[in-house]
Amino acid sequence: MFNKTAFELSQLSKHYQESGQQQLIFEHLNLSVAVGEFIVLLGRSGSGKSTLLNLISGIDQPSSGDIWVNETNICTLSEHQRTLFRRHHIGFVFQAYNLISTLTVEENLLLPLELIKPIDEYDRDKVRDLMAQLRLADRLDTYPDRLSGGEQQRVAIARALIHSPDIILADEPTGNLDLETGEQVLELLDKLVRDAGKTLIMATHSHEVIGQADRVFAINNKVLQLVTDTL
Amino acid sequence: MSSILKKASRNFLYRHPWQLCLAILGITLGVAVVVAIDLTLESSLQTFTQTAQALSGKASHRIVASDGGLDEKLYTALRVEHGIQNLSPVINSYAVSVTPPESTFKLYGIDPMTESSFQSAWQQQEGTGNGLRLISEPNTVLMSRQTAKKMGLQIDDQLTVMTDTGAHDLRIIDWLPEDDAGASELLENLLITDIATAQELLGLVGKLSAIDVLIAPDQGAKLQDLRNALPADVLLMSLDNQVESLQQMTHAFTINLNAMGLLSLLVGMFLIYNTMTFLVIQRRALIGSLRSIGVTRQQIFQLIISEALVLAIIGTALGILLGIILGQSLLHIISGTINAFFFRIEYSTLILSPLQIAKGILLGIGATLLAVLAPAWEATRQSPQHALLRSQLESGVRRLMRSVIMVALLFILCSFMLILLSGTNVSLSLISIFLLLFGFALLTPVVTLLLMTFLERTLGRFSSIVARLPVRMVKAEISRTGIAIATLMIAVSVSIGMDIMIGSFRLTVSEWLQTSLQADLYVNLAGNTQASNKSTMDRRLKTNLAGLEGVEMLSSVLHTQLISGQTLTKVTVFELNEKSRQGFVFKQQGNAVWDSFSQKNTILVTEPYAYHHHTKIGDKILLRT
Numbered sequence: 001m002f003n004k005t006a007f008e009l010s011q012l013s014k015h016y017q018e019s020g021q022q023q024l025i026f027e028h029l030n031l032s033v034a035v036g037e038f039i040v041l042l043g044r045s046g047s048g049k050s051t052l053l054n055l056i057s058g059i060d061q062p063s064s065g066d067i068w069v070n071e072t073n074i075c076t077l078s079e080h081q082r083t084l085f086r087r088h089h090i091g092f093v094f095q096a097y098n099l100i101s102t103l104t105v106e107e108n109l110l111l112p113l114e115l116i117k118p119i120d121e122y123d124r125d126k127v128r129d130l131m132a133q134l135r136l137a138d139r140l141d142t143y144p145d146r147l148s149g150g151e152q153q154r155v156a157i158a159r160a161l162i163h164s165p166d167i168i169l170a171d172e173p174t175g176n177l178d179l180e181t182g183e184q185v186l187e188l189l190d191k192l193v194r195d196a197g198k199t200l201i202m203a204t205h206s207h208e209v210i211g212q213a214d215r216v217f218a219i220n221n222k223v224l225q226l227v228t229d230t231l
Numbered sequence: 232m233s234s235i236l237k238k239a240s241r242n243f244l245y246r247h248p249w250q251l252c253l254a255i256l257g258i259t260l261g262v263a264v265v266v267a268i269d270l271t272l273e274s275s276l277q278t279f280t281q282t283a284q285a286l287s288g289k290a291s292h293r294i295v296a297s298d299g300g301l302d303e304k305l306y307t308a309l310r311v312e313h314g315i316q317n318l319s320p321v322i323n324s325y326a327v328s329v330t331p332p333e334s335t336f337k338l339y340g341i342d343p344m345t346e347s348s349f350q351s352a353w354q355q356q357e358g359t360g361n362g363l364r365l366i367s368e369p370n371t372v373l374m375s376r377q378t379a380k381k382m383g384l385q386i387d388d389q390l391t392v393m394t395d396t397g398a399h400d401l402r403i404i405d406w407l408p409e410d411d412a413g414a415s416e417l418l419e420n421l422l423i424t425d426i427a428t429a430q431e432l433l434g435l436v437g438k439l440s441a442i443d444v445l446i447a448p449d450q451g452a453k454l455q456d457l458r459n460a461l462p463a464d465v466l467l468m469s470l471d472n473q474v475e476s477l478q479q480m481t482h483a484f485t486i487n488l489n490a491m492g493l494l495s496l497l498v499g500m501f502l503i504y505n506t507m508t509f510l511v512i513q514r515r516a517l518i519g520s521l522r523s524i525g526v527t528r529q530q531i532f533q534l535i536i537s538e539a540l541v542l543a544i545i546g547t548a549l550g551i552l553l554g555i556i557l558g559q560s561l562l563h564i565i566s567g568t569i570n571a572f573f574f575r576i577e578y579s580t581l582i583l584s585p586l587q588i589a590k591g592i593l594l595g596i597g598a599t600l601l602a603v604l605a606p607a608w609e610a611t612r613q614s615p616q617h618a619l620l621r622s623q624l625e626s627g628v629r630r631l632m633r634s635v636i637m638v639a640l641l642f643i644l645c646s647f648m649l650i651l652l653s654g655t656n657v658s659l660s661l662i663s664i665f666l667l668l669f670g671f672a673l674l675t676p677v678v679t680l681l682l683m684t685f686l687e688r689t690l691g692r693f694s695s696i697v698a699r700l701p702v703r704m705v706k707a708e709i710s711r712t713g714i715a716i717a718t719l720m721i722a723v724s725v726s727i728g729m730d731i732m733i734g735s736f737r738l739t740v741s742e743w744l745q746t747s748l749q750a751d752l753y754v755n756l757a758g759n760t761q762a763s764n765k766s767t768m769d770r771r772l773k774t775n776l777a778g779l780e781g782v783e784m785l786s787s788v789l790h791t792q793l794i795s796g797q798t799l800t801k802v803t804v805f806e807l808n809e810k811s812r813q814g815f816v817f818k819q820q821g822n823a824v825w826d827s828f829s830q831k832n833t834i835l836v837t838e839p840y841a842y843h844h845h846t847k848i849g850d851k852i853l854l855r856t
Contacts, residue, residue, distance in 0.1 A: 059523060059615045080527055087525025098520040102242035103235060111235045115525050159524070 004035040005068075006167055006199035007056060012065035014051055025051050026222045029065070033199055035166070038190065040213040041203040042227060047219040049203035053169045056201065057090045058082030069166070087115050091160030091198075093189070095172035097152040099144040105131070105155050106140040112163040130158045134188065150181035157189050161196060168193055170202040174209075183208065236526065240534050243514060251542070254506040258546025259553060261496035262595040266554025268492040269590060271565045272485050274558070274582040278566070290319065290443035292454070293468045294461065297793045297856065300438040301465065309442070313460045315453075317445035322429035324440065326392040326399075326422065330382065336374075336392065336422045340429025364404050365425040370432075375418040376406040392422075395765065396434040434765075464855040466794045490661045494725055496598055497665075501672075501718035504602040507539060509711060511606040522615035535607035539599050547595030551588060555581065632680070635673050642670030668721055675720050676713025680706060749810050750786065784808040794855040802854065 013027035025048040033039055041049045054060035056067060058074050059082075066073045074085055091112075092098075099108050109127045110119055131137050134154045144152055153173060160168050173189060174182030190212045193200040202209065210216050216227040244251045294301065309315045322340030327333065343365050365371055372390070384390060389400045407418045430436045444467070446454050458467055511518075518531055558581050649663035683706045690699050705712045754776065756769050777785050789804040805811075817824050818838055827833055834854075836846055846852070 057523070080529070083522070083525055083527045086523070090525075092523050094520075094523075098516070098523065100239050100517060100520055102239045102246065102517070107235050107238065111239070112524050114235050 006033045006035045006037065008032045008068040009056075010066045010068065012052075012055065012067065013063050014048065014055065014060075015063050024222055026219055026224065029224045031217070031224060033201070035199055036194070036197050038193065038200045038212065038214045039202070040209055040216045041201065041219065042205070042207070042210075042216060043203075043219040045205075048222070049219060050171050052219070053092075053171050053201065053203055056167065057092060057169055058086050087112070088163075089166045091163070091165040091168040093153070093156050093160045093168065093170040093173045095175035097144070097149075097156045097176075099152055099156055099159070101144055104141050104143055105136065105147070108144065108155060109159050109162050112159060116163055127158075127162065130162060133192070134158055148181075149177050150185060153177060153181075153185050154188060157185070157192065161192055161198070164196065164198075166199060168198050168200045170200065170204075172204055173202065174204070174206055182206070186212065236521070236530065236534060237537070239517070239521070240514075240538055243517065244510070244538065247510070247513070250506055250510055254503055254510075254542050255546045255549065257500070257503040257506060258543055258595055258599050259550040261500065261598060262547050262550025262591050263553035263557055265489075265492035265496050265594055266551050266587065266591040267557035267561050268489060268565075269587050270554065270558040270581055270583065271561045272489075273584065273587060274562060274580065275566045277582045277584075278580065290470055291446050291448070292444040292457075293470055294442040294444060294465055295440075295468060295799065296465050297791060297799070300435065300440060301442060303437050303439050305462070305465065306439060306442055309457070309460060313456065315444075315457055315460070319443040319445075320426050320439045321441045321443055322426055322433065322435060322439060324394075324429070324433050324435075326394050326432065328382070329391040329393050329398055330389075334382075334420060336420050338392075338394075338422050338424065338429060338432065340424055340426040342426050365423075365428070368402070368404065370399060370401050370428060371404045371424065372401045372428075373405055373407050373423040374403055375421065378419050378421070379403060379406070390422075392432075394433050396432065399432050401432075464794060466797065466799065466855075468797075486657045486661060490664075494665075496594060497668075497721065500598045500602040501714065501721065503539075503542075503599055504605065505711070505714050505718060507535070507603045508606040508609070508714065511535060511610045512711065514610075518610055519615050528611040532607050532611045535603060535610055536600065539603035539607070540596070543596040543599035546599065547592055550595055551591045554591060555583065632677055636677055639670045639673035639677075642666045642673065646670060668724065671724070672717040672721055675717035676709055679713050679716050680709055743816075746814050746816065749814050784810065786811040795852055800854065 009029050009031040012029040014025040015027075016023045016025065029052070041052065043049045051060065055062050058077065062075055066075050068074075069085070069089060072085075074082060077085060086092075100111065103111065106124075106127055109130070110123060113119055113123045113126075128137065128140070131140060134157070136151060136154060136158075139147065139151065139155075144155065147155065153176075157173070160170075168189075170189065174185055177185060186206075186209055189200070189202075202213070210228060213228075215229050218225050218227050294305070303320065306318060306320050309318055320340075320342050322338070324338050326336050326338045328336060343363070365373070374384075374390075379385070379388075382390070384403060386403055386405060388403055390403060391398055391400050393399075401422070401424070407421070407423065424432070426439075430438065444457065446457070461467060521531065522528075562581055643666070646663045646666035649659055649666065653659035653663060683702050687699060687702045687706070690702060756772070773785065773787055776782060786808050787806045791802050791804065792799045793802045794800070812825055815835075817835075824835070828835060834852065836844075836852075840846065
């Protein structure tokens with residue numbers, strides 16, 4: 001079903017220094033994810049799900065191992081190059097939404113585009129279309145703090161998708177939402193990502209999402225284990 | 232940079248107006264004090280030189296004598312016997328108007344027929360018409376229209392003035408030309424008359440206050456000829472070097488005031504640093520979000536710096552405006568001090584020069600950018616996931632503590648070494664004080680942490696969790712609380728330091744007055760000491776006073792100026808009774824010094840004189856009389 005590889009993790013390990021002691025998060029992780037695949041990462045709090053997403057996005061650096069994206073090992077890139085990589089190839093959805101509170105909804109969506117190139121009317125139409133799909137067309141001029149949690153997360157999803165990144169990383173996207181809103185957001189995220197043919201990696205506690213994923217992994221005892229595979 | 236990115240940052244500031252105002256206030260106050268002091272000092276100096284230039288014209292040198300004045304025969308001898316033509320005799324004194332409103336005039340006697348190349352700007356505008364009238368019509372003067380208007384006088388009106396020789400009626404024959412506002416200030420309360428009239432009015436017949444000389448810089452031989460032709464008790468001063476010597480006179484005074492200005496800028500910088508750090512810390516989540524969507528470190532740095540630049544421009548502009556207003560108020564106080572201690576300034580107008588404004592701009596913007604460098608660097612240093620965690624900053628600050636202690640101790644050590652090495656150098660002393668302040672400011676967060684730990688442990692045994700919370704908060708947010716406490720420490724220490732200094736000065740003055748003022752009555756003999764019969768009249772008065780019933784003893788004092796080296800030195804001549812001697816406090820030899828003083832050709836010097844001229848006991852000083 002999936003042919004091309006979106007990214008590949010090879011012997012990936014991560015540990016932190018804390019109070020002079022080494023804290024191992026996970027080690028020797030190997031994973032190959034195809035373009036368009038929907039991967040769910042399960043695991044308890046502190047198991048390393050968010051750390052893994054941070055490594056894939058280039059926010060953090062692994063202690064050892066490699067991350068290959070489009071034949072580039074992002075672990076060898078400088079901090080500046082990793083930021084530019086993230087700008088072009090990654091869309092991030094956070095549990096706490098992390099929208100820019102001082103910008104309107106429209107500006108929040110235009111910012112990732114403006115970081116890549118000057119904005120034109122096509123970009124503005126793209127924002128309007130996406131917001132219409134999210135049923136938020138009338139909230140373009142609203143500041144994020146005036147939106148409900150569900151609305152904010154829908155805007156965050158739109159922001160992660162607006163610049164057509166290759167990989168969408170979602171870190172507990174429903175963690176701050178009630179069950180019903182959470183289900184709606186997950187459904188929306190799944191639909192938009194699949195429609196756009198993008199790769200989605202979602203870290204979550206929620207088992208409800210398992211049915212929608214192509215593969216489900218869990219980080220247990222510092223190693224990555226395949227839970228289900230629908231492929 | 233992305234305009235939306237800029238807007239994200241700008242909107243944050245709009246949402247926190249009080250912090251925005253605080254940052255601008257910090258810059259404004261710092262710049263205002265520095266600009267005000269700078270403008271005031273420079274204006275006082277400029278006023279003096281402009282007045283001198285307005286009256287002396289293009290003169291390059293001035294021949295002066297001690298308080299006895301110059302004999303006018305010297306002028307004739309220089310012109311006729313030595314063939315030196317570019318000379319202009321001057322009488323320079325004061326007269327008080329009897330006609331209400333009473334005011335003091337600077338009475339300036341000139342030779343109206345002096346060569347045109349030698350004349351000052353107002354003389355050239357004036358032409359020769361009025362000059363001839365000043366010579367041919369007795370008791371005639373020129374004055375400024377502005378001064379005359381204040382006194383309600385018209386051309387051909389009489390102005391009665393009082394001098395040592397009594398009351399005199401002077402007739403105004405014309406106005407002095409005033410080409411601009413500056414000139415009208417210079418010419419205010421000035422009476423110009425011809426030299427013979429001035430001599431008669433002041434009782435200085437046969438005397439001159441000075442002779443102005445015009446010699447081009449390349450005519451060294453001519454200058455040497457003139458120097459050779461002058462008697463030993465006459466001094467040839469370069470007017471070009473006058474500004475330099477005035478600057479030297481006021482050097483320590485200027486440095487002290489500038490240091491105060493810089494100190495206020497330093498406190499302002501702490502305020503800016505604190506506010507900007509706070510603004511950055513508050514935006515850590517925002518910065519984290521921006522970083523996670525691909526905003527680079529450079530862009531974040533540019534964002535914070537450009538934000539600070541805008542604040543700096545607003546703050547500096549306001550600071551310069553406030554500095555000018557503050558300078559106007561300070562001008563009278565500072566020019567009063569300069570009048571009292573250094574040289575006489577006739578009027579006080581704030582003179583704005585582009586250089587001083589540029590200095591204010593540079594200081595305001597430079598200081599702001601310097602203060603914001605650390606927060607800007609801090610904002611960009613963290614990776615996005617760390618930027619979302621506040622604890623990371625605090626742990627970073629704590630890691631820095633050891634280095635901070637080392638730097639602080641190094642500053643304090645350097646400060647003590649500089650204090651030992653500085654000797655009489657004011658600049659070095661001030662640098663050492665600044666180093667000491669910086670050193671203690673850097674130690675403040677460490678001391679705060681230690682104190683809070685001690686308090687926490689002490690409170691831990693006896694108090695509730697709520698009571699321990701503030702202590703924990705101070706510790707937990709030491710990156711901000713430490714700086715705030717350091718700022719407060721600097722402000723309080725400077726305030727206490729100034730208070731002690733002023734208190735000590737007052738005490739010294741009070742002690743000096745108590746020991747110095749031993750007499751029951753003091754008689755001030757006003758008047759021009761150059762007047763021909765002044766000395767005889769004063770001696771006669773002293774004899775008469777001594778003969779009065781109830782007068783037990785008398786002491787007399789004469790203040791004069793004598794030539795020593797290439798300068799005029801203030802000399803005070805005493806005839807003291809036993810009781811008056813008790814008012815003197817000697818630095819090294821105690822009261823036994825009076826035995827040596829009673830011998831011929833011995834003098835006492837003041838502590839400042841010894842300090843400035845590196846004079847020791849036993850040294851010889853040549854005074855020309």
